Amino acid sequence: MRVFSFALLIILTFKSYSQEKINDSININWEKSGKFTFLGNQSSYSYWTAGGQTSISGTIKINYDLNYDKNGWNWDTKIITAYGLNSNGGSKFLKKTDDKLEINSLVGKKFSSSKIGDLSYSSFINFKTQWAKGYRFRTASNGEEQRSERTRFLSPGYFQIGVGLYWKKNKDFWVNFAPITGRLIVVNKFFTSKLSEDQEYFGVKKGSTNRFELGASIRSFYKFEFLENVFITNRISLYSDYLENPENIDLDYTINTSLKVNEYLTTDLILQFIYDNNAVERLQVRQVMGVGLSLNF
Numbered sequence: 001m002r003v004f005s006f007a008l009l010i011i012l013t014f015k016s017y018s019q020e021k022i023n024d025s026i027n028i029n030w031e032k033s034g035k036f037t038f039l040g041n042q043s044s045y046s047y048w049t050a051g052g053q054t055s056i057s058g059t060i061k062i063n064y065d066l067n068y069d070k071n072g073w074n075w076d077t078k079i080i081t082a083y084g085l086n087s088n089g090g091s092k093f094l095k096k097t098d099d100k101l102e103i104n105s106l107v108g109k110k111f112s113s114s115k116i117g118d119l120s121y122s123s124f125i126n127f128k129t130q131w132a133k134g135y136r137f138r139t140a141s142n143g144e145e146q147r148s149e150r151t152r153f154l155s156p157g158y159f160q161i162g163v164g165l166y167w168k169k170n171k172d173f174w175v176n177f178a179p180i181t182g183r184l185i186v187v188n189k190f191f192t193s194k195l196s197e198d199q200e201y202f203g204v205k206k207g208s209t210n211r212f213e214l215g216a217s218i219r220s221f222y223k224f225e226f227l228e229n230v231f232i233t234n235r236i237s238l239y240s241d242y243l244e245n246p247e248n249i250d251l252d253y254t255i256n257t258s259l260k261v262n263e264y265l266t267t268d269l270i271l272q273f274i275y276d277n278n279a280v281e282r283l284q285v286r287q288v289m290g291v292g293l294s295l296n297f
Contacts, residue, residue: 041290059084108166122166129157155188172223181217203278
């Protein structure tokens with residue numbers, strides 16, 4: 001029944017896309033932009049009496065935006081991917097500093113326009129997962145560092161699709177509210193087959209490979225220049241499941257502060273906060289800082 005409900009929601013969403021055919025002739029106005037960033041930091045010690053461990057890390061980030069805006073139709077697609085590793089002199093394992101693949105596509109049909117922004121009916125699709133295996137690390141009784149696999153590509157994988165209202169001031173400031181949002185969480189049976197009957201893996205029960213949720217979603221994006229050549233980018237996503245514990249709101253908030261040194265060099269400070277009680281019942285925090293090489297394409 002839940003799978004049928006999710007399929008019905010997909011049909012309703014794409015039906016809204018086709019209510020007015022968008023002319024695909026040469027008159028279509030598209031805006032395309034991409035940014036490649038390599039972020040690195042390093043520390044090295046040799047006979048340093050105060051102590052310390054040599055470490056080096058690097059992160060590659062690629063952001064790509066594809067935007068259409070004409071005749072009251074607005075279609076914004078954003079692809080965000082990142083992967084980073086850290087090598088620490090005190091560990092025999094490489095550890096991830098970042099690992100993300102996210103695709104968000106939103107279509108809106110404007111029905112109101114004013115000085116404070118445009119208001120549209122909207123439909124959106126979102127997909128999110130990671131590229132590589134994730135591990136839990138621990139120190140054994142003999143002092144040896146050990147690891148056990150916790151996550152991998154499409155485990156978990158999140159698919160969201162919803163309909164609602166879209167407010168857009170400009171390409172750097174918008175909010176989408178979707179009171180009807182279906183979310184499908186997929187996982188690998190490798191992890192759920194090992195669970196006991198009362199355990200769950202990202203909300204998925206023993207022996208299963210997916211979990212369906214129906215709820216409400218709010219997504220927002222805001223980028224502004226705080227000081228000259230200092231840009232702050234905010235991305236926030238909120239989700240509440242109507243079917244189970246709607247008071248538990250999932251949060252994913254990233255704030256990226258970027259100091260532009262010149263055309264190619266930037267200094268970035270990234271803070272990310274995640275709360276998802278199906279994953280862990282506490283606030284997850286990630287912080288990355290480093291000097292980056294940026295290329296626009």
